[in-house]
Amino acid sequence: MLSSSDKSVVELNWAEVGDGFKQLLPISMFVVVFGVAFGLAAAQTGLDNSASLLMSALVFAGASQFGALDLWGAQVPVVPLIVTVFAINARHLLMGATLYPWLRELPAAKRYGVMMVISDANWAMSMQAFNSGKPGIGLILGGGLALWAAWVLGSWLGVYFGSEIQDPVSLGLDMVMGCFLLAMVIGGQKNLRMLVIWGVAAVSSLLAHRYLPENSHVVVGALAGGVLGAVWMEKKK
Amino acid sequence: MSIDSAGYGSFIIILIMALVTLVTRLGGVFVMSFVPINYRVQQFISAMSGSVLVALLAPLALNGDNGARLALLTTAVVMLLLKKPLPAIAAGVVMAAVFRHL
Numbered sequence: 001m002l003s004s005s006d007k008s009v010v011e012l013n014w015a016e017v018g019d020g021f022k023q024l025l026p027i028s029m030f031v032v033v034f035g036v037a038f039g040l041a042a043a044q045t046g047l048d049n050s051a052s053l054l055m056s057a058l059v060f061a062g063a064s065q066f067g068a069l070d071l072w073g074a075q076v077p078v079v080p081l082i083v084t085v086f087a088i089n090a091r092h093l094l095m096g097a098t099l100y101p102w103l104r105e106l107p108a109a110k111r112y113g114v115m116m117v118i119s120d121a122n123w124a125m126s127m128q129a130f131n132s133g134k135p136g137i138g139l140i141l142g143g144g145l146a147l148w149a150a151w152v153l154g155s156w157l158g159v160y161f162g163s164e165i166q167d168p169v170s171l172g173l174d175m176v177m178g179c180f181l182l183a184m185v186i187g188g189q190k191n192l193r194m195l196v197i198w199g200v201a202a203v204s205s206l207l208a209h210r211y212l213p214e215n216s217h218v219v220v221g222a223l224a225g226g227v228l229g230a231v232w233m234e235k236k237k
Numbered sequence: 238m239s240i241d242s243a244g245y246g247s248f249i250i251i252l253i254m255a256l257v258t259l260v261t262r263l264g265g266v267f268v269m270s271f272v273p274i275n276y277r278v279q280q281f282i283s284a285m286s287g288s289v290l291v292a293l294l295a296p297l298a299l300n301g302d303n304g305a306r307l308a309l310l311t312t313a314v315v316m317l318l319l320k321k322p323l324p325a326i327a328a329g330v331v332m333a334a335v336f337r338h339l
Contacts, residue, residue: 026323027326047247048247051247051248051251054248054251055251055254055255058251058252058254058255059251059254059255059258060258061258064254064258065254068250068254072242073242074241074242074243075239075240075241075242076239076240076242076246076250077238077239078238078239078240078253079238081250081253081254082253082257085253085254085257085258086257086260086261089257089258089261089262090261091261091289091293092258092261092262092264092265093261093264093265093268094265094285094286094289095265095289096262096263096264096265096266096267096268096269097265097266097268097269097282097285098265098282098283098285098286098289099265099266100265100266100269100270100274100282101274101279101282103266104269104270104274111266112263112266112267115262115263115266116259116262116263118262120293124290127286131283169337170334170337170338171334172304172308172329172330172331172332172333172334172335172337173330174305174333175304175305175308175309175329175330175333176326176330178294178297178305178308178309178329179308179309179312179325179326179329179330180322180326181290181293181294182290182294182309182312182313182316182329183312183316183322183325183326184290184322185287185290185291185294186312186313186316186317186325187316187320187322188286188287189283189287194284194287197284197287197288198287198288198291200288201287201288201291201292201295202291202292202294202295203295204292205291205292205293205295205296206295206296206299209295209296209300217292217295217296218289218292218293219292220292221288221289221291221292221293221295222285222288222289222292223285223288224288225284225285225287225288225289225291225292226281226282226284226285226288227281228284229280229281229283229284229285229288230277230278230280230281230284233276233277233280234280236276
């Protein structure tokens with residue numbers, strides 16, 4: 001894997017960006033629904049309509065936006081806000097690190113430019129593409145734009161029409177992202193070494209979820225799996 | 238320290254959130270540009286990329302309701318059988334919805 005010397009998979013061209021946009025459209029439909037849930041929750045928390053939309057447009061990270069709503073009041077405490085947003089979004093750091101072997105082939109402006117729209121779904125799709133030697137930059141940028149547009153559109157709908165939507169949990173819509181990410185895991189490399197690494201990641205995540213501060217579990221589990229992978233290396237081909 | 242959420246205050250709060258999130262989006266790539274990519278680092282990265290997802294999903298599976306667990310199980314089985322993500326996701330979601338309506 002990591003055939004990063006193969007430069008053809010890390011070019012940024014508009015046809016690929018359009019293709020990435022289309023590939024992420026189905027999952028974006030569900031992101032619209034999450035956006036509606038956020039817009040509705042934000043309106044109920046007392047945010048201005050313009051503030052809710054601005055937050056979705058500029059932050060574009062759903063879980064952390066819901067987290068911020070928990071802290072919202074007449075006064076918003078700054079340090080807990082920063083800690084909460086950082087902790088929930090810390091997985092982006094790992095996504096950036098995992099994409100680096102391919103992104104380093106791009107000039108710095110493009111490298112950081114495409115990362116501005118990185119999110120769970122486009123990251124998972126692009127990693128899968130890169131790992132099987134296919135182009136992935138278009139998936140990051142095009143897919144990210146699709147997800148961003150869906151998130152903002154959903155937030156707008158939620159702010160203005162949210163109260164008309166029925167309970168998304170009873171429709172199973174809260175499981176879309178979880179099922180999507182699980183499908184990405186299972187679609188990846190499967191062998192005994194990987195299964196053990198995933199097991200360690202799962203157990204560490206659960207222990208952190210139980211005993212460590214909130215939102216630390218993703219980073220703890222991912223690092224535990226990564227460290228095991230670095231110690232127990234595959235034989236070089 | 239707190240910020241008044243009325244008027245311009247909410248704008249400042251949102252800018253802080255946007256900035257922190259941007260740091261997380263760009264930070265991983267930035268830090269890695271100082272790390273020499275040898276075989277061990279490659280193995281670390283590839284092991285970590287699956288582990289991020291597993292770590293995200295594990296509490297969802299353990300602490301979720303039975304609808305959530307059944308959804309994940311269904312997605313896993315369909316994905317193993319068909320190797321196509323969209324039917325696998327759809328099957329999982331439908332399973333959660335059906336189970337929660339029983």
